[in-house]
Structure formats: C-alpha cells, structure tokens
Amino acid sequence: MATVTFDHATRVYPGTERPAVDQLNLHIEDGEFLVLVGPSGCGKSTSLRMLAGLEDVNGGSILIGDRDVTDVQPKDRDIAMVFQNYALYPHMSVADNMGFALKIAGKPKAEIRERVEEAAKILDLTEYLDRKPKALSGGQRQRVAMGRAIVRQPQVFLMDEPLSNLDAKLRVQTRTQIASLQRRLGVTTVYVTHDQTEALTMGDRIAVLSGGLLQQVGTPREMYDTPQNVFVAGFIGSPAMNIGTFEIKDGAAVLGAATVPLERSVIEQLTDADGGKITVGFRPEALDVVGQGSQGAFDVKVNLVEELGSDAFVYGDLQSSNADLSSGSSDQVIVRIDPRDVPMKGDTIHVAIKPGQAHLFSAATGNRLS
Amino acid sequence: MEQLQITSATPDSALLDLPWRTPLADWPDDVLAALPRGISRHVVRFVRLDGRVLAIKEISESVAFREYELLRQLRKLEIPAVRPIGVVTGRRDDAGEPLEAALVTEHLAFSLPYRAVFSQALRPDTAARLIDALAVLLVRVHLVGFYWGDVSLSNTLFRRDAHQFAAYLVDAETGDLHRELSRGQREYDLDLARTNIIGELMDLAAGELLDEDVDELAIGDALVSRYTELWEALTGVESFGADERWRVAARIDRLNDLGFDVGELSITTDIDGTTVRIQPQVVDAGHHSRRLFRLTGLDVQDNQARRLLNDLDSYVAATDRQEDDSQMVAHDWSQNVFQPTIRAVPRDLRRKLEPAQLFHEILDHRWFISERAGRDVPMPEATASYVENVLRHRPDEKAILGLRPGEQDPELEEGPLEPTGAPEDDHFHLST
Incomplete structure (x- = not known):
C-alpha cells in the first residue's frame, strides 16, 4: 500500500x-x-x-x-x-x-x-x-x-x-x-x-x-x-446547475423580475474586471415553486417536463431577462418540481432560489465568491 | 425512433440483409461462416457476404467508431491490419429494445489464427517464425506511434509469407495513435505481449492442444529479445571513425535485408570530424514487396516478394539480360514464368493458397525433386508434380472454412468468451 x-x-x-x-x-x-x-x-x-x-x-x-x-x-x-x-x-x-x-x-x-x-x-x-x-x-x-x-x-x-x-x-x-x-x-x-x-x-x-x-x-x-x-459547478451534478451572468443593481443580482441580494463580503470581492456583473448558479433542486409576486420570484416558461417517477424536472426559459443563462449543454433553466403537481408545456411557473443556495462566482475569473 | 445506420467509407448494400435485429450471439447458422475464432471479450461472428468473409464484433457505439477510425488510420500508415468495413448503429430487436453497435471488418483471406497454427505438432522453428512475425508487426506499429495496449496472439492473424509468416493486427480496440511512443509505452506493450502470449500458450497446453515439449516461457521471452534486436537495428545510433564511411551503406544494406527501406538517415559528425554518428530516422517496412511491385505490379508480402525477386534475378542471369531495362525483363519474367506457372495449377486448387505463396512452394518443390532426380527439373514439370503430390493434399486456406454454410459449427455451443475449443477445429495442418 x-x-x-x-x-x-x-x-x-x-x-x-x-x-x-x-x-x-x-x-x-x-x-x-x-x-x-x-x-x-x-x-x-x-x-x-x-x-x-x-x-x-x-x-x-x-x-x-x-x-x-x-x-x-x-x-x-x-x-x-x-x-x-x-x-x-x-x-x-x-x-x-x-x-x-x-x-x-x-x-x-x-x-x-x-x-x-x-x-x-x-x-x-x-x-x-x-x-x-x-x-x-x-x-x-x-x-x-x-x-x-x-x-x-x-x-x-x-x-x-x-x-x-x-x-x-x-x-x-x-x-x-x-x-x-x-x-x-x-x-x-x-x-x-x-x-x-x-x-x-x-x-x-x-x-x-x-x-x-x-x-x-x-x-x-x-x-x-x-x-x-x-x-466545476457546471460539470458536477445531474441535471446540471443553472448558471447565468447578471447585472448587479443596488447590491443585488437582477434575475428577470427578481433580485438576489448579495452580501457585503461578496460585493467587496468584485473588481472592475467584473464590469458590474456577477455569475450566479443554482441547482434545479435549489428552486421553490412559489406564488406569483412572491419575494425573489422570477418566471419560467415551461418547454418540457421530464417525469422520472420520484422526481420531475421542468426545462424552460427565463422570462423578462436577456441574461445568458444555461444548464450544462442546454440553454434552458432546469427546475425540480413536485412530481405530483406538474405544469403543462407552455405554462409559466414562478420560482425562487432557496435562501443560501445560490452559488456566486466572479463574472471575470469564474472563481467562487461566496 | 432511432434507425439502423451503417457508417462506411465503402458502402455495401448487402450489409443491410444481415439480421441486425437479432443479438449477434443468436444469429442463425445459415448466415454464419464457420471460422475458428480467437479469444475475445466480445461476441464475434463471421459471415459470408458476396464472396467475402466479414468479421462482426458487438461493442458499444463509441468504442466501435473509435476502433473503426483507428483501423482506417493504420491502413493509411500501411500497417498490416484488417480492413475496416463500417459501423452499424441504431440496432433494435423486434421488441424495440436497443442492441449494441457492431464493428464490421473484412476477414483476411488466407490468414491463420494462432490457435490453428500452434495447436498441432509444430516443427521446432515454426513457433520461432510466428514470434518473429509478431515482433516485426509490433516494431512496425511502434515505429508509426501506435500503442497497441493489448498485444496478443488472439489479436493477430498470420499469413504465410514464403518460408516465414507475416502478422496482421486484427484488434485495435485498446490502441492509441501518438506522434511518437515513449519508451514506457513500448516497454509496457512488450511486457503485456509477453504475458498474453505465455498465457495463451498455457491455455493451449491446459487444453492439451500444445505439444508437451513447447516451453511457453521461452517463446514469450523470444518475442522480447526479437523485438529488442529489431528495434535496435532499426533505430539505434551507430558511431564510427570518419574513415569507415562504408558503414553507412552497410547499415542501409542490413536494414534492406531485414525488409526495411531507409526513408531518412541522420548523419552527424563531431566537431573535428573524426567520428560519424548515424541513426535511421524514417524506416518503412516492405522493401522487397515495394521493389517487386515497382517492377511487375505484383502486390505480395515481403518475403514472398524476396523469393520472387530471387527467381527474377536468376531469370535475368539465365537469359543473359543484365544490360536490359529491368522493368522490361521483369515484365517478360512475369509473362513467361510466373503467370504460366500459376495458370498451370487447376483453377479449383488455386484457392488453396495465394498465388505468390503457390509460386514459392513450387520453387521449393522444384528444388526438392531436382535434387532427387539429379537434374534440373523444368518449371512446368515441377508444377505438375507439385499439384499432384502436394497441393491436392493441402487444406483450403483461402478462408479456413471446414464447414459449409448452415452446417453446425461445434464452437457455437460455447459462450462469447469461449474461443474454439474442439480439437477437430484444427483440421488443417502446416507443412512449413
């Protein structure tokens, strides 16, 4: 040995x-x-x-x-x-x-x-x-x-x-x-x-x-x-983590209709090279389906529902944002949802990132900030 | 639903007629050709199609495409290897369940699997010749940067090459092409070859298919020493005094004699010019076969070419045409000696051996009966004697097919990991 x-x-x-x-x-x-x-x-x-x-x-x-x-x-x-x-x-x-x-x-x-x-x-x-x-x-x-x-x-x-x-x-x-x-x-x-x-x-x-x-x-x-x-964030995990780069406004990342507040320690690590942007990652299971207008909610239009019995995943488009968001090799948002309460294709669902489950990376270097 | 797809550089619609919806292990006897199989990790079957024999191997799609591509590259590099025909993907059985992809290669006509060659009373030097052939093949693949990863007798086919054998690579699944191999890669390949060969021979011994006197370890070790010798001869640095320049030509002659052409030789001298160092940089196998091809258009293996060239040389001397254009004389030799000899062999017996091998054996036979008769037996007489006394009694080697299509193949009883087991498979003999 x-x-x-x-x-x-x-x-x-x-x-x-x-x-x-x-x-x-x-x-x-x-x-x-x-x-x-x-x-x-x-x-x-x-x-x-x-x-x-x-x-x-x-x-x-x-x-x-x-x-x-x-x-x-x-x-x-x-x-x-x-x-x-x-x-x-x-x-x-x-x-x-x-x-x-x-x-x-x-x-x-x-x-x-x-x-x-x-x-x-x-x-x-x-x-x-x-x-x-x-x-x-x-x-x-x-x-x-x-x-x-x-x-x-x-x-x-x-x-x-x-x-x-x-x-x-x-x-x-x-x-x-x-x-x-x-x-x-x-x-x-x-x-x-x-x-x-x-x-x-x-x-x-x-x-x-x-x-x-x-x-x-x-x-x-x-x-x-x-x-x-x-x-590493994008490579490890299946389905892959949702990762996108977003504008920072008033100390928060702007995801469509929602904002993800950023801690001061994170803001302090940002540099000019980041150009006022931040890369945010969240796994499909880090999202909760919430009511319309809830705190931090953003809209996802459903393209496809993948049902696996124990789990179900929505593949959809992030609404009212022009940010570049992708998950693995696809350019869609993936959301894990309750397999007993599945939306239809074409529906819009409202989701929010669970507290503390967003991964934050420098837009310039790709390195972890939080 | 995904559809059956055949990827091939030389598409042959007859491939579509094969029962792709059936797992390979269950293919019906009427499509199979009963050839002895080597030891394989995968299901491998032979089929007859349009007069050819194809080998079909079931493997995962990515591995199949990879091996197909590697075999194509090896062919381009002129490495003796089986010809890849294509990859079949998108297979489904009748219930719609996906089946593994299949790699299709063309079986080498006149080739002998090692089990066929070893599993009989070997003349003592036959084993040595097989090992020589494998050493040459291994050196050749290493020279072009191919790391084999699984050198074994099972992954090699042998063809007669005059008095010698020529070895062909049949399985490239574990291989990799590199720009150049490291010493570690070469040594690992060689060590694996030694282990595999000894293992395969021990297996034959365990099945009582090998002569008791055969020393498995010694044969494995012989490969290592033959390889090492040849590698050194082909790539080693030689240095000598500046007044010994004849050694440059001598080195080239020696390499030609081993069957290699020197494409590039680096010659360096030290500062005061007293020592010269030479090292072959590019060597190509097939010296004799290229020369014969240039002269006559005959495409044969290297030792067969050497034998034919020798006969051509004696023809030149006998007809006193040393001063004539060599291509003209070669053409006449082919018209007046080679072709008539082959044509004199009855058509139904010609398929037993390749033409060049036939010619080689007839030359041998002529020498033998001339000595016995105490006179120079002419070629037509020697040919007739050879056909009657030797060839008629030889097995058919175009494809070692002891059975007609549809006839029960004894080895099909066994699972995919099982190669030919029954001694009756070894129904042909060697007369080397």
Whole structure:
C-alpha cells in the first residue's frame, strides 16, 4: 500500500505548446479511491498514464510512497492496470486464470495458490476456483479479471474508463462492485472517467480537470456543495446547475423580475474586471415553486417536463431577462418540481432560489465568491 | 425512433440483409461462416457476404467508431491490419429494445489464427517464425506511434509469407495513435505481449492442444529479445571513425535485408570530424514487396516478394539480360514464368493458397525433386508434380472454412468468451 503524489507534474506533447497536464499537484492517501474526472481532452487520462509510466513526465515528479518513480519503467512501478485485458482462457481453471501471471513471474506454487484463494474469497469466487470460465456468469467473469490484478498485490490500482465498453446495466452493477471491492481491499486506486455520476458514486475524493489544469479536488459532497469555480459547478451534478451572468443593481443580482441580494463580503470581492456583473448558479433542486409576486420570484416558461417517477424536472426559459443563462449543454433553466403537481408545456411557473443556495462566482475569473 | 445506420467509407448494400435485429450471439447458422475464432471479450461472428468473409464484433457505439477510425488510420500508415468495413448503429430487436453497435471488418483471406497454427505438432522453428512475425508487426506499429495496449496472439492473424509468416493486427480496440511512443509505452506493450502470449500458450497446453515439449516461457521471452534486436537495428545510433564511411551503406544494406527501406538517415559528425554518428530516422517496412511491385505490379508480402525477386534475378542471369531495362525483363519474367506457372495449377486448387505463396512452394518443390532426380527439373514439370503430390493434399486456406454454410459449427455451443475449443477445429495442418 502506498500514497501517490503528483508534484508539479507536467506533460507537454511534442509539437504542442500548451501542456496536456500542467503542473499537477495532487496527493492521494494510502488506500484512497481517487477519481480523475473531466471532459475529453482535459488531461485525466494523460495524468493516469504518467503515473503508469506510459507518458514521459516533462516537468515535476511523481512519487509512489516515498519513491520517486518519474523515470522508472512501467513494469517496475508496482502498479496494476485493471481491465486493460480481461479475455479469459477457456481451457484453464478459474484459479489458473487468476494466477498465471504469478506463475510467469516464477512464484512458488504454494504462494500462488494462497494468493489466489485469498483473492477468490474477497471476490466470492472460492467455489468456482477449479471450474472453467465457461461455467461462470458475465459478472463472475469480470470478477476473475479483477482477481488477476488483485493476486499481484500491487501498491496502486489504475483504472482508465474500465466500464466504457459495458452495457448500461452491467455498468451500474460493476460500478458498485468495484467501489465496494476497493474498500475491502484498501488498495490505493486512481480511476479515470468522463462521467461525473461515476465519479460522485465511486470516489472517496474527486479531482476535476479541465484544459490540463486541476480545477478542484475534494469529497463528492464538497464538489457538489461548494464548487470552487464555474467549471466545476457546471460539470458536477445531474441535471446540471443553472448558471447565468447578471447585472448587479443596488447590491443585488437582477434575475428577470427578481433580485438576489448579495452580501457585503461578496460585493467587496468584485473588481472592475467584473464590469458590474456577477455569475450566479443554482441547482434545479435549489428552486421553490412559489406564488406569483412572491419575494425573489422570477418566471419560467415551461418547454418540457421530464417525469422520472420520484422526481420531475421542468426545462424552460427565463422570462423578462436577456441574461445568458444555461444548464450544462442546454440553454434552458432546469427546475425540480413536485412530481405530483406538474405544469403543462407552455405554462409559466414562478420560482425562487432557496435562501443560501445560490452559488456566486466572479463574472471575470469564474472563481467562487461566496 | 432511432434507425439502423451503417457508417462506411465503402458502402455495401448487402450489409443491410444481415439480421441486425437479432443479438449477434443468436444469429442463425445459415448466415454464419464457420471460422475458428480467437479469444475475445466480445461476441464475434463471421459471415459470408458476396464472396467475402466479414468479421462482426458487438461493442458499444463509441468504442466501435473509435476502433473503426483507428483501423482506417493504420491502413493509411500501411500497417498490416484488417480492413475496416463500417459501423452499424441504431440496432433494435423486434421488441424495440436497443442492441449494441457492431464493428464490421473484412476477414483476411488466407490468414491463420494462432490457435490453428500452434495447436498441432509444430516443427521446432515454426513457433520461432510466428514470434518473429509478431515482433516485426509490433516494431512496425511502434515505429508509426501506435500503442497497441493489448498485444496478443488472439489479436493477430498470420499469413504465410514464403518460408516465414507475416502478422496482421486484427484488434485495435485498446490502441492509441501518438506522434511518437515513449519508451514506457513500448516497454509496457512488450511486457503485456509477453504475458498474453505465455498465457495463451498455457491455455493451449491446459487444453492439451500444445505439444508437451513447447516451453511457453521461452517463446514469450523470444518475442522480447526479437523485438529488442529489431528495434535496435532499426533505430539505434551507430558511431564510427570518419574513415569507415562504408558503414553507412552497410547499415542501409542490413536494414534492406531485414525488409526495411531507409526513408531518412541522420548523419552527424563531431566537431573535428573524426567520428560519424548515424541513426535511421524514417524506416518503412516492405522493401522487397515495394521493389517487386515497382517492377511487375505484383502486390505480395515481403518475403514472398524476396523469393520472387530471387527467381527474377536468376531469370535475368539465365537469359543473359543484365544490360536490359529491368522493368522490361521483369515484365517478360512475369509473362513467361510466373503467370504460366500459376495458370498451370487447376483453377479449383488455386484457392488453396495465394498465388505468390503457390509460386514459392513450387520453387521449393522444384528444388526438392531436382535434387532427387539429379537434374534440373523444368518449371512446368515441377508444377505438375507439385499439384499432384502436394497441393491436392493441402487444406483450403483461402478462408479456413471446414464447414459449409448452415452446417453446425461445434464452437457455437460455447459462450462469447469461449474461443474454439474442439480439437477437430484444427483440421488443417502446416507443412512449413
């Protein structure tokens, strides 16, 4: 077991100016499950491959435990890439499928058997050890593949989008399995995904990257409750947070018919560069449907209602405002509403941001103000 | 509702006739071609369509498009790889439930999966030749910046190439194209290749499909040393005294001999000019096949080309035409020697081997019977003898199809992760 440290680690691809990973500083605790997440091209996979030794590090260093592995070859780093290859061998028993890499490494038979049995116990595969893979279900075969990595007893597990080629149902199932397995094994794990739901549900902590830069690292709750900038605010959460930039008038942000009063501490942080504007974010569930003319209410014209049984969401347009408001990739306002009291398409509803649930960011820098 | 969509650079409407509304694992026997399959994570099936054999793999849409694009790029880079045909998306079953996307590639004619090659009494050097072929392929993909990510025998197909084999990449799912590979990427790929190959051989051994004398570890290690040697020969820096300039030409000759052309060679001298350092910068595989193609228009694999070129050289000498235009002589050789030899093979037997491979084997056979007869057997006689005594008894290798369409394929009993298991699948033999 070991910690992992990225210390100003930088990767610049030959022929490019902008680093793919720029001065990454990240310390991963022993036994921690850390998820690197971000849109494609953000540098998450490059970061993982730098740790694996597949990408050269052009600046800074990478440590596993106290050992500087920056220039160590992949096979000497004591890491295991999980799921890169999980084709099972049909003629070999489950035990041999799990242990063959140890056999290649010349480990004594007794030790191989011991490690395989230990892994099988954790993976609930003990009774299948002497069977052929043919006798196993799809999920069990997946676990055999994980067993291959486990028996090697590496210091760190690396997983690069391991669920991307599974169908939706198996993906959710395997997601849960990997997360609980990692907790039982207690092996430091770095996991890469583009899917923020996967990140929120699996990670002890999440590191969000964009444009090669680390945006924020924290627990799923921290990322959700206090995103440090507009990018993280928009990326984490599903449906996405509503984010818009509004004029400030008399110490309050003007949202259509409503105003969001700003605390003095926030106003004090504004600069000339903000140009008298502020970026306000509010999650779909941070809105209350209120009566017309209520304090702080603004109008949303309903374009679409998405009913999910336990929840329902309104997708609509903010009325009487020309502000640039969007949620994720759509340019609509999303409001979570009572699934038993659903408006019709074309209706106008009146909503207000729940007290204390607005996220405020500098219009100029995108950094959090509150 | 989303509709079935076929994305392809070379659209073929016959693709639409395949039963896309059925999960691939349940496709009826009458559309399937019974080819031995490798070990795969996914459901893979072969179908016959318009005289071609296509391989169809069910994978998620994004992975399918990615692999399709990578295979296309590899073809452009002249890496020996299967030809991508297209991606089928928007599949739904009869109940309207979505089905996985499918990647369609063209199966390589005359190719041999490793299980077919290894699962029989191997002549001792056959394993070494397969490993050589894989080492050459791995070096070639690494030279163009392709990180394979899952090198294995299952992800490779072999074709006869004169006395050698040529290896083709069939699975690019885990791969990535980079501008240049780091040492770490190359070493990881190589280490994974070694582990996979040993694992695959151990599996054959566990199924009693491998000769007991085969040393799995030694074969895996041989790949590593062959790769390392070849990589060094192709990319290594060599330095020598300024008075040894002949070594530049010698290096180029050596690379030609390995089957590579030197596209660019960097030559640097130290300040006082006493030491010269050379390093090949751009090398292209296929030295002999390009030369043969230039001379005759015949497009064959490199070692086959080498063999044909040797025969062409002896034709030049025998007809005393060293002074003539080489393209003219090559044309005459093709008209008077190569083509008549192939035409002399009965049409129904020609599909057993590629023409260039046939020619190579006939040359071998001629040498063999000439020695036995103590005289120079002419080509027509050698060809007739070869057809009667050798070719007739060879299995059909155009596509290793032991079964007629519709006939029950024994391996279909097994699940998607299961490759061909029954020894009777290995119904052809090697005579290398």
